[in-house]
Amino acid sequence: MFSPRWSPCLAPVLLLCACGEGEPVMLEAAAADCGSAEPLRLERLPVGSMVLNSYFLQEEAARDVRRGLHESPIVEEVLAKAAALGAVALRTNGHNEAPEKVGDSTIQVGPLQYDEVALRGLDRVLARARVHGVRLVLTLGNYWDAYGGTRQYVTWAGLPSPIQGDPRFFTDPVVVALYKEHIARMLERVNTEDGIRYGDHPAVLAWELLNEPRGRGLDAEGASMRAWVDEVAREVKSRAPGHQVGTGEEGFEPSSEGYDGAFWARAGTTMLRTPGSSFTRNTASPYIDFASVHFYPESWGLDDSDMAEAGARWIREHADIARGLGKPLFVGELGLRNEGALDLSQRRALYRGWLECMRKSGVGAGALWMFANDARPDAWDEHTFYFRDGTRPEDPANRYADLVVEAAGAARP
Numbered sequence: 001m002f003s004p005r006w007s008p009c010l011a012p013v014l015l016l017c018a019c020g021e022g023e024p025v026m027l028e029a030a031a032a033d034c035g036s037a038e039p040l041r042l043e044r045l046p047v048g049s050m051v052l053n054s055y056f057l058q059e060e061a062a063r064d065v066r067r068g069l070h071e072s073p074i075v076e077e078v079l080a081k082a083a084a085l086g087a088v089a090l091r092t093n094g095h096n097e098a099p100e101k102v103g104d105s106t107i108q109v110g111p112l113q114y115d116e117v118a119l120r121g122l123d124r125v126l127a128r129a130r131v132h133g134v135r136l137v138l139t140l141g142n143y144w145d146a147y148g149g150t151r152q153y154v155t156w157a158g159l160p161s162p163i164q165g166d167p168r169f170f171t172d173p174v175v176v177a178l179y180k181e182h183i184a185r186m187l188e189r190v191n192t193e194d195g196i197r198y199g200d201h202p203a204v205l206a207w208e209l210l211n212e213p214r215g216r217g218l219d220a221e222g223a224s225m226r227a228w229v230d231e232v233a234r235e236v237k238s239r240a241p242g243h244q245v246g247t248g249e250e251g252f253e254p255s256s257e258g259y260d261g262a263f264w265a266r267a268g269t270t271m272l273r274t275p276g277s278s279f280t281r282n283t284a285s286p287y288i289d290f291a292s293v294h295f296y297p298e299s300w301g302l303d304d305s306d307m308a309e310a311g312a313r314w315i316r317e318h319a320d321i322a323r324g325l326g327k328p329l330f331v332g333e334l335g336l337r338n339e340g341a342l343d344l345s346q347r348r349a350l351y352r353g354w355l356e357c358m359r360k361s362g363v364g365a366g367a368l369w370m371f372a373n374d375a376r377p378d379a380w381d382e383h384t385f386y387f388r389d390g391t392r393p394e395d396p397a398n399r400y401a402d403l404v405v406e407a408a409g410a411a412r413p
Contacts, residue, residue: 031353062121097148215276
């Protein structure tokens, strides 16, 4: 459906990249090689708005509530700095089922059993985000084991041999009913700090059904995943009718239909074609308001020589599909490793180019992974960046903070 793009002026870029010597100016040009397209907004935000990923806010706030503190310094730091950088929202966990964090920050400590202190941590995040003028994109659960994940729900249902990303999470009636009831209880909760029901809270920009759902073990075409999306998203919409709802997925399809399959095969990744997952089918759900994709070229095995072009294609091809469905695209996670084959100047060039590609392609919003508070060490996550106290955004110690400012300022009204 979408043919590969070729521009003679980019021939030196592609030749240079193919030699594995990506000069920043060339990498940026290749990463930004996206034609202008009709913009579709996420809610009423400027096109190309910036969102930051800081998944850890609820657990930090819960620990402070448990200590009897009336303020959460890390939450205040991250929200204030996000606002200063021009980010319209933070994407963060609206869930915590981690068995190892019970008594610390776990919200749901057993099936539909809740730790009020941990919930008050999330109350605080919502209330303080509203004060800082920063919206939240909240994930309702996780596909992976971190913070409990799909495995925890399958365990609670008493099913045998639960695994990470267990496909029964999406199909077993007991598990699906448990997840829907948990969502209902969360969206009906009244915030203890400001008295606002979660489903009505003005600090919420969007709810995501799950962080990175994949269809491993489901039918190849993605029908089972789509049925789950419809059922769970309908529940969210009924409880939070004024909020946007997304799937939280990465953007995979069961085949290469709709993409330039020859390019993706040459780029060395099999991630695009993931049986059981269907970006197009899921985005078409009448209960889904925006399309969701993530992009981790190194983790997905993409060849370094194709990375710039791959990111541009990933953005524009998904934007085209979403536009065909009449929905905006949210690039919910975009991550390059701090330690790897690319140096800082090359990573900055790729990010700047991809952010420009998002604007030109009419993408609703994009979010780099991940924005850390000053005390969080680099080793915590291999993709961290900062806006350190006492520095300007362009300080090299911050890595990408100035790119966020730049992209936020260039967002299309």
